[in-house]
Amino acid sequence: MLALKEVVAEREQEGKIDEVGFTQSPSFPEGASRYELGAQSLSQLDENQVENLQTTFKDISPDLARLVIEYGFADIFSRPGLDSQHREMATIAALTAMGTALAQLKFHIKAALNIGVSQIEIREIMILMSVYCGFPAAINGTLALKEVMSESSSS
Missing domain, CATH: 1.20.1290.10 (AhpD-like)
Known part of the structure; x- marks a missing residue:
């Protein structure tokens, strides 16, 4: 991000105007939790992966599966920028x-x-x-x- 900031500043000095960054958050369907949004996002990539994660980690670290789904796929993969x-x-x-x-x-x-x-x-x-x-x-x-x-x- 610092490299991007530096490049944008250089471009501004050259008279080139780039779109100003803004906060982008995933859109949660009405009443959906982070887990539900993440599970939906992950399921679009592979319909069995939520169950695979839950099964793989249920006896050792169920929180890891939840965090992958919530953070990785609700907070990050569900963002609208890409x-x-x-x-x-x-x-x-x-x-x-x-x-x-x-x-x-x-x-x-x-x-x-x-x-x-x-x-x-x-x-x-x-x-x-x-x-x-x-x-x-x-x-x-x-x-x-x-x-x-x-x-x-x-x-």
Whole structure:
């Protein structure tokens, strides 16, 4: 955000006017809780993921599942500033760059495909990541894409 602020200030000195930032909050349906909004948002990516999270963490950390749903998918993913396809593309790029979250990367690749991001677009994200986070991360991301595509063609 500091880099963005600096770039906007430089652009202003050049006489270029950018839209002023404003607070964007997710819109909650009448009477919906953060959990309900997050569950709805997550279910648009994968209809079984809320149940998967609850089942996975119920005996060890049910609060973690709740926080992922409320914070990650109500407070963040439900914000209006990006559409879900661009949000998934950014998420795939970030997870690829991290290189330590294969399960989450595969989930978000599947989710992106579910909401209309093409295999070609995801492949291009991986190629782009070779520039910014190196070939090992791009190769691992591409192999994750290959696994997802192989799993979906065998189902």
